[in-house]
Amino acid sequence: MHIYCTDIEGKVNELPATEEWSVMEIIREGGIAMLAQCGGSCACATCHVYVDPAWKDKIPPAGEEEIGMLDGAFEVTADSRLACQIFFTKELDGLKVTLANGSM
Amino acid sequence: MTNTQQDVISTDVIIVGAGPIGLFAVFELGLYDMKCHLIDILDRVGGQCAELYPEKPIYDIPAVPVCTGAELTERLMEQIKPFSPTFHLGQMAEKMEKTADGKWRVTTDRGTMLEAPVVVLAAGGGSFVPKxxxxxxxxxxxxxxxxxxxxxxxxxxxxxxxxxxxxxxxxxxxxxxxxxxxxxxxxxxxxxxxxxxxxxxxxxxxxxxxxxxxxxxxxxxxxxxxxxxxxxxxxxxxxxxxxxxxxxxxxxxGLTMKLGPVADFGITFENELVPVDTATFETNLQGVFAIGDINVYPGKMKLILSGFHEAALMAKKAFPYVHPDRRYRFQYTTSSSNLHKQLGKDE
Structure with a gap:
C-alpha cells in the first residue's frame, strides 16, 4: 500500500504506507523532511498538508482541536489537514497529499 | 550598558534550556553539590511541556501513571526546590567562549554573563521563536x-x-x-x-x-x-x-523551534543534533554536555525518560570539573545522610 506525497519542489513521491500509522509518520518514514515538531500530538501545526479533493470524503473530518491548531499554519484552505491526525487504512491506499509551506 | 567583570555571575553549572530535562539535571547535579543557573528563551519554565502540550496527558513517566505537561513541570520544580536553582528566563544563550582560567562563559541576548566549569545543553529542539x-x-x-x-x-x-x-x-x-x-x-x-x-x-x-x-x-x-x-x-x-x-x-x-546561536558555540552538530558519548553525554568540548532531545547516539529515543537517565550520567562526569579536589561517591537517596543533607531532609 502506498500514498503519494507531493513535496515542496512539486515532486511526487510514492511512499510505502502502513495501516494505523499517521500520514505524518508515513511521510517522515518515507524520507521526506517534515518538521512535525510536536511529534504527532496535534500541538504545533508543522505537519500541514493539502489532501487531494478526490480523497477528502474517505478521511474522517478534522476534530475541533485540529481545526484550532490549523490557525498556526499558513495558507490554510478547505483541503488543509494536519498529517499527524490522518490515520492510514487500506481504504486510503493511493491517497494523495501535498506538503504545505511552513511544514519543512 | 557595558558589562564589567563584576557583572559576571560565577556558578558551578550553566544549563541552556529549562525544559523537563534541564530541570531534572538541576536535581542530579544538586545531589552532588553542584549549583545551577538555567537560561531559557521562554518566559516560563517547562520548555515543550509548557509551550506545546501543557494540557496534554503524558503516560510514560515512571511511577506517574498520568500527568500533563504543566503538571510534570510543576512537580519537577518542587523536586529541585532544595537546590535553589537560578533562572534567567526570556533570554537566549547567544555566545559561549572559553575564559583565560579554563571556564566557560555564556552570554545571553540580554547581556547576562555566566561563568562555570560546566555547561549543559538541554535545549531540546532549539529556541522557541515566532513562526x-x-x-x-x-x-x-x-x-x-x-x-x-x-x-x-x-x-x-x-x-x-x-x-x-x-x-x-x-x-x-x-x-x-x-x-x-x-x-x-x-x-x-x-x-x-x-x-x-x-x-x-x-x-x-x-x-x-x-x-x-x-x-x-x-x-x-x-x-x-x-x-x-x-x-x-x-x-x-x-x-x-x-x-x-x-x-x-x-x-x-505561534512559536516554532529553531536551533539558533548554540550552533555557533563550537559544539559539533550533525543534522542539528549533538553527537555524544553515552557513558558521559559529553560533547566534543570538555566540560560541555548535551542531554535530552538535542543529542544523538546509536539507539537514541527522544523520550523524557531518556533525558532523565542522561542527566544522571552527565552529573557523574561533571562532578570532577566542578569539584576537582573531591572524590565522586555514588550514593542512594534512600539511605545517604549526605544526600539527605543536600535535599534539606536532615533532621
Whole structure:
C-alpha cells in the first residue's frame, strides 16, 4: 500500500504506507523532511498538508482541536489537514497529499 | 550598558534550556553539590511541556501513571526546590567562549554573563521563536515593516497596519494598537478566534463600530519597495485575491523551534543534533554536555525518560570539573545522610 506525497519542489513521491500509522509518520518514514515538531500530538501545526479533493470524503473530518491548531499554519484552505491526525487504512491506499509551506 | 567583570555571575553549572530535562539535571547535579543557573528563551519554565502540550496527558513517566505537561513541570520544580536553582528566563544563550582560567562563559541576548566549569545543553529542539510567514520575498520586509512581535507600540503610530492571526497575541495587539495606528485590519483564516472571550468581544465591538476592519482571508503575498511594505495580497474564500494597502504587518502564528546561536558555540552538530558519548553525554568540548532531545547516539529515543537517565550520567562526569579536589561517591537517596543533607531532609 502506498500514498503519494507531493513535496515542496512539486515532486511526487510514492511512499510505502502502513495501516494505523499517521500520514505524518508515513511521510517522515518515507524520507521526506517534515518538521512535525510536536511529534504527532496535534500541538504545533508543522505537519500541514493539502489532501487531494478526490480523497477528502474517505478521511474522517478534522476534530475541533485540529481545526484550532490549523490557525498556526499558513495558507490554510478547505483541503488543509494536519498529517499527524490522518490515520492510514487500506481504504486510503493511493491517497494523495501535498506538503504545505511552513511544514519543512 | 557595558558589562564589567563584576557583572559576571560565577556558578558551578550553566544549563541552556529549562525544559523537563534541564530541570531534572538541576536535581542530579544538586545531589552532588553542584549549583545551577538555567537560561531559557521562554518566559516560563517547562520548555515543550509548557509551550506545546501543557494540557496534554503524558503516560510514560515512571511511577506517574498520568500527568500533563504543566503538571510534570510543576512537580519537577518542587523536586529541585532544595537546590535553589537560578533562572534567567526570556533570554537566549547567544555566545559561549572559553575564559583565560579554563571556564566557560555564556552570554545571553540580554547581556547576562555566566561563568562555570560546566555547561549543559538541554535545549531540546532549539529556541522557541515566532513562526515566520513563508511568503515569497517576505525576508526583504522582516524587521522593517513585517514583524512577529511588538517591541515598542509607538513604532506603529499612524501606521496602516495589518495584523494576522486568530489567537490571544493577534487580538491583544489589534485591540491595543487600534488607538495608536492610523488603521488596523485584522486578518484571520476563519471567523473563529482561539483567544480570551473578553478579547474576542472587544475586537468584535471595535469592528462593529467601524474602528477596526476584520477580514476572513489568507494572506498569500506581500509587496513593496526598499524594505517598505506597500500592500499584502489576501484571498477570501471563493473570491479573487485582492491587494490591501498597508505599511506594516504583524503576524502571529505561534512559536516554532529553531536551533539558533548554540550552533555557533563550537559544539559539533550533525543534522542539528549533538553527537555524544553515552557513558558521559559529553560533547566534543570538555566540560560541555548535551542531554535530552538535542543529542544523538546509536539507539537514541527522544523520550523524557531518556533525558532523565542522561542527566544522571552527565552529573557523574561533571562532578570532577566542578569539584576537582573531591572524590565522586555514588550514593542512594534512600539511605545517604549526605544526600539527605543536600535535599534539606536532615533532621
Amino acid at each position: 515566520k510567514m513563508p511568503l515569497k520575498g517576505i525576508e526583504a520586509f522582516e524587521g522593517t515593516s513585517v514583524f512577529y512581535a511588538v517591541r515598542k507600540m509607538e513604532s506603529f503610530r499612524d501606521k496602516t497596519l495589518v495584523i494576522s492571526g486568530g489567537g490571544d497575541s493577534a487580538l491583544d495587539w489589534a485591540i491595543n494598537l487600534q488607538p495608536v495606528a492610523k488603521h488596523v485590519t485584522l486578518i484571520h483564516r476563519r471567523d473563529e478566534f482561539r483567544a480570551a472571550p473578553d478579547s474576542v468581544s472587544k475586537m468584535r465591538a471595535l469592528v462593529a463600530s467601524g474602528a477596526m476592519d476584520l477580514k476572513i482571508a489568507n494572506i498569500t503575498g506581500v509587496s513593496g519597495q526598499g524594505g517598505h511594505l506597500e500592500s499584502v495580497t489576501m484571498k477570501e474564500e471563493g473570491k479573487d485575491p485582492v491587494e490591501l494597502p498597508c505599511d506594516s504587518m504583524l503576524a502571529f502564528y
